[in-house]
Amino acid sequence: MKTIKKLGTFTLTSMFMVGLLSSSVLAEEPASSVNTRSMWVDNFFFNPNYYASAVKAEYTVKFVSDGVVLSLQKITSNNPAARPEDPVKTGYTFDGWDKAFNKITDNLTVTAKWKANKIALSFNANGGKVESKSTKQLKFDYGKKLVLPKNPTRDKYKFEGWYTKKTAGTKITEKTKIPSSDTTYYARWKKK
Numbered sequence: 001m002k003t004i005k006k007l008g009t010f011t012l013t014s015m016f017m018v019g020l021l022s023s024s025v026l027a028e029e030p031a032s033s034v035n036t037r038s039m040w041v042d043n044f045f046f047n048p049n050y051y052a053s054a055v056k057a058e059y060t061v062k063f064v065s066d067g068v069v070l071s072l073q074k075i076t077s078n079n080p081a082a083r084p085e086d087p088v089k090t091g092y093t094f095d096g097w098d099k100a101f102n103k104i105t106d107n108l109t110v111t112a113k114w115k116a117n118k119i120a121l122s123f124n125a126n127g128g129k130v131e132s133k134s135t136k137q138l139k140f141d142y143g144k145k146l147v148l149p150k151n152p153t154r155d156k157y158k159f160e161g162w163y164t165k166k167t168a169g170t171k172i173t174e175k176t177k178i179p180s181s182d183t184t185y186y187a188r189w190k191k192k
Contacts, residue, residue, distance in 0.1 A: 091142030128154030
């Protein structure tokens, strides 16, 4: 076997070896399309009739939201990934992606960003007054803790709590989750 001469230091960025080309193929290919400086080292033997070739690497790009993979793409080095359809999440507005994906040079996970919606909760005193008003409106970020207004007042009636309906319905407390859309709650009264 014949030792191939060391051609100097060469850094191969975002590329990897994929095989060998025979000298007959090299004769037909332009010099710029064949890598003839592929990191040869001293005392490393190759058949001198073959030459290494290189192509761009391929990387995996994942688009995720709350741990769920929305899109999985194989992208050739230095190319952009395709933007997937904007995801949807109850109580939140999509606020873009956390990383750029216009030039892929490595495996990449891109995560959806979310902005909590502002939810308006109206507290209807239902015949009484809540902080001197017949209805008190408060706004909350979806997913945050519910804070109830001061108890309403009504002459000759005892306040029994806030409910989801004027009659019947479900009583709410500060442990109640904030709904995903604007909602009205009603004071419940019992005559003294």
